[in-house]
Amino acid sequence: MAIDFQLTEPQKALQAGARAFAAEVLRKVAPTIAPIARPEDRFYATRPFYAAMAEAGYIKALLPASIGGTALGTLDFALASEELAAADVNVPSALLGTGLGLHAVLHHGTEAQKQRFLPDFIEDGSRLAALAFTEVTGGANYDHPDPSVGVQTFARREGDEWVINGAKHYTTNGTGWDGKGAHLYSVICRTDPALPPQESLAVIMVPGSAPGIEIVGLLDTVGHRATVSPRIHFHNVRVPAANLVGQPGDGIAMLEGAFSWTAALIGAACVGVMRAAFDIALKFARSDKRSGTVPVIEHQNVGFMLADIKMRIEAARYLTWKACHQLDLTQGRSRELAIITKVHCSELCVQAVYDCMRVVGVDAYTDLYPLGGLMQDALCFPLYDGGNMGVRRRQLHALLRSPDYDAMASAEARG
Numbered sequence: 202m203a204i205d206f207q208l209t210e211p212q213k214a215l216q217a218g219a220r221a222f223a224a225e226v227l228r229k230v231a232p233t234i235a236p237i238a239r240p241e242d243r244f245y246a247t248r249p250f251y252a253a254m255a256e257a258g259y260i261k262a263l264l265p266a267s268i269g270g271t272a273l274g275t276l277d278f279a280l281a282s283e284e285l286a287a288a289d290v291n292v293p294s295a296l297l298g299t300g301l302g303l304h305a306v307l308h309h310g311t312e313a314q315k316q317r318f319l320p321d322f323i324e325d326g327s328r329l330a331a332l333a334f335t336e337v338t339g340g341a342n343y344d345h346p347d348p349s350v351g352v353q354t355f356a357r358r359e360g361d362e363w364v365i366n367g368a369k370h371y372t373t374n375g376t377g378w379d380g381k382g383a384h385l386y387s388v389i390c391r392t393d394p395a396l397p398p399q400e401s402l403a404v405i406m407v408p409g410s411a412p413g414i415e416i417v418g419l420l421d422t423v424g425h426r427a428t429v430s431p432r433i434h435f436h437n438v439r440v441p442a443a444n445l446v447g448q449p450g451d452g453i454a455m456l457e458g459a460f461s462w463t464a465a466l467i468g469a470a471c472v473g474v475m476r477a478a479f480d481i482a483l484k485f486a487r488s489d490k491r492s493g494t495v496p497v498i499e500h501q502n503v504g505f506m507l508a509d510i511k512m513r514i515e516a517a518r519y520l521t522w523k524a525c526h527q528l529d530l531t532q533g534r535s536r537e538l539a540i541i542t543k544v545h546c547s548e549l550c551v552q553a554v555y556d557c558m559r560v561v562g563v564d565a566y567t568d569l570y571p572l573g574g575l576m577q578d579a580l581c582f583p584l585y586d587g588g589n590m591g592v593r594r595r596q597l598h599a600l601l602r603s604p605d606y607d608a609m610a611s612a613e614a615r616g
């Protein structure tokens with residue numbers, strides 16, 4: 202069988218369902234949050250949209266069949282993600298935040314841990330999980346072998362408990378829906394200050410109800426205006442020893458796995474945002490004469506620019522599909538294409554949205570068009586989820602330097 206990019210009937214249904222959900226529900230997010238001043242209030246205002254997303258099955262799609270989920274593969278998730286992100290990036294980011302928060306248990310947890318932590322999200326899909334990874338002092342050097350730097354959130358073992366102390370920020374979903382905290386956190390910490398992260402970095406599951414979790418403030422972001430980025434302190438937070446996922450030292454592999462999944466899906470979100478900007482620019486170019494005699498698409502500069510943008514959108518979509526397919530084929534082991542997708546599509550997205558603004562011209566810089574907001578959202582993609590400079594290119598650099606690097610492995614679906 203040759204390579205076949207045609208979607209199966211279930212995939213077409215999934216895509217059509219996501220497109221309809223985006224048009225009916227997520228289109229209303231932007232006008233809902235626009236007049237709200239405080240970042241946390243913008244996030245809280247998205248709760249009904251998130252609940253509708255859960256109702257439509259997107260939270261169950263994260264979860265295994267053994268507890269009542271539908272365990273959507275990465276490629277299928279990408280098909281839906283492109284449609285959702287073309288309408289709004291905020292509510293899908295909260296979904297991704299919950300997926301990140303549950304990733305370690307989903308992929309590395311024992312059956313007992315899955316049974317303890319996951320059914321709550323079937324029972325009430327509007328519950329939020331969060332990954333508390335980024336330290337207030339930076340995230341890029343979390344795996345630095347010098348134990349005196351990197352992650353400075355520590356878990357101390359006392360009897361049958363872990364006692365966690367540290368400070369995190371950018372913990373998407375971390376406020377919960379009311380400022381009292383997420384339902385569940387996966388906290389990235391070290392179990393021994395004297396040991397390097399390769400031996401001590403750990404993922405510990407912390408229920409939001411645990412005493413000692415304090416939301417101390419919020420960062421207001423340039424785009425993703427209703428994605429919440431709180432600062433959270435953990436003061437002597439006690440959880441059972443059994444909340445450790447895997448072993449100390451496994452944290453690096455777990456983070457790499459979680460951030461490969463998001464990397465591939467962010468490719469789909471970038472395609473969605475590029476599509477939204479392209480639709481605006483194309484409609485403008487085909488209809489507006491700007492006091493001239495013909496619609497501006499008749500001018501070669503405009504037509505060529507639109508052609509260039511469309512080329513990038515198509516190329517980004519199929520790279521994303523391939524990266525997602527590769528993750529699914531290798532159960533997440535082969536990470537190169539996912540990282541390439543995150544870097545390439547995110548930087549393409551910023552350029553494509555800017556080029557759409559250049560097609561529309563000066564009005565793109567006003568509230569006459571939503572392109573400025575799309576640019577604000579696009580600027581996030583290269584910077585977050587492991588910045589392209591501080592994390593993602595370094596990951597690729599490390600792969601290229603490894604003695605057993607095989608340059609054709611990704612293309613040939615090996616690895």
Ligand SMILES: Cc1cc2nc3c(=O)[nH]c(=O)nc-3n(C[C@H](O)[C@H](O)[C@H](O)COP(=O)(O)OP(=O)(O)OC[C@H]3O[C@@H](n4cnc5c(N)ncnc54)[C@H](O)[C@@H]3O)c2cc1C
Nearest residue numbers: 332333334335339340341371372373585586587588590591
């Ligand atoms: C909307 C949004 C949502 C987010 N959600 C979450 C979340 O849910 N959970 C979470 O934990 N975090 C989250 N983050 C944070 C995000 O994941 C960051 O990308 C990550 O913490 C690392 O940031 P950084 O790559 O800029 O690294 P930083 O450590 O902040 O480094 C900044 C810059 O310093 C330079 N640099 C630093 N170290 C090196 C080095 N060793 N080599 C070369 N250059 C270096 C690079 O130029 C880098 O860009 C979110 C951020 C945003 C904006």
